[in-house]
Amino acid sequence: MRGSVAAMIGSVPSPPAAPPVHPLAPPRALYLHVPFCPQVCPYCDFHKMRRAQGLVAAYVARIADEAAATAARWPGPLDTVYLGGGTPSHLTDAELDAVLGAIARGWGGLGAVETTLEADPLTFDRARAERWRAQGITRLSIGVQSTQDDVLRFLGRSHRGGDGLQAIADARAAGLEVSADVITAVPGQDAERDLRAVAASGSAGGAGGANHVSVYTLTIEPHTPFARRGVAVDDDRAADDYDLAEAVLAEHGFERYEVSNHARPGHRSRHNPVYWRGEACLALGPGAAGLLPPGPSDPVGTVAARTMNPPIKAWLRGDPPERTPLTGREFALEKLMTGLRTVEGVDLHELRSSTGVEVAAAFPEALATALRHGLLEREGPRLRATRAGVRVLNGVLRGFFGEGG
Ligand code: SF4
Secondary structure: OHHHHHHHHOOOOOOOOOOOOOOOOOOOEEEEEEOEOOOOOOOOOOOOEOOOOOHHHHHHHHHHHHHHHHHHHOOOOOOEEEEEEOOHHHOOHHHHHHHHHHHHHHHOOOOOOEEEEEEOHHHOOHHHHHHHHHHOOOEEEEEEEOOOHHHHHHOOOOOOHHHHHHHHHHHHHOOOEEEEEEEEOOOOOOHHHHHHHHHOOOOOOOOOOOOEEEEEEOOOOOOOHHHHHOOOOOHHHHHHHHHHHHHHHHHOOOEEEEOOEEEOOOOOOOOHHHHHOOOOEEEEOOOOEEEEOOOOOOOOOEEEEEEEOOOHHHHHHOOOOEEEEEEHHHHHHHHHHHHOOEOOOEEHHHHHHHHOOOHHHHOHHHHHHHHHOOOEEEEOOEEEEOHHHHHOHHHHHHHHHHHHO
């Protein structure tokens, strides 16, 4: 079987019998989770909550302690910082100043390459965006979701159709990069109208529109209000909207560079590829997930460790993150899972050097099947999903997990 796989994927230089594993480089990326939201949307399964008396103050104080302790262990410097949630822009100016100040004290500044803040359209105007720009934020990820009032109401959002587009205009006028989130396959939605409105944002002049759009299919997560109400997403409609998004955005100069992400040239996210390439990332805040190099207490054979901060109550108490050591094989599966979502795919030489795993030898059946069916393709050291493969990527990955889990 290995012979036939090698024949299908072309000439791959033979690896040494036991390839040395190069340890994960120390983190230069930071994710910080802000769990507070102005509303609780019925489709959301993130770690989030409404503000409560004293809770935000306790959160801000704990973030300062956690940042100081983390920076003492992992001093950076930081290339990228991502403040996600929740709704980070729901913090007041004073609270956000304190959070940004904690990062700056720990690492000597924010991200040298990119610092992104997730923002709800109703939480800022141009003046506030200018304040953020002056503080070192470089990019907003704005939760536009839809430009249609009835769709936004259905999604439980507080803003209305024009608010998202106004938010994009305000952010661009303040000199910030903008990524807009859009949700598709919502019952009753005219997805094309939403996609065209966001893609064309800024075309009427002014400082320009969103140069990055993240398009997510509505998914009904278990235990959410939508799941309890029996809301259903039509699979055919979801597939049609996925193709529609790529076509509409391409018309406006965007390229899909990851399953859900589209950017104009020069405007790709700099932080998210850290996850897709399996690079180390620090995590602050309740429920935040990170990836670190192996430590002295990890079992022999660990090549990286996932960390997951506890939910807010335990996190405020100072409980440590849950740490999951990854073997080379487990880390290789993670890298395939995230890397195959990108147009660049996975560099198999890099994967071998960071995990010790030779994909053709470790997953011969899954690889051969996906190549034979035209779902994956090989070019030089890169393995990537074809157009057909992107549409059934979860099934392709199940094959690898079935063989390697
Ligand atoms: S604003 Fe975002 S994080 Fe908050 S509840 Fe809605 S979807 Fe979830």
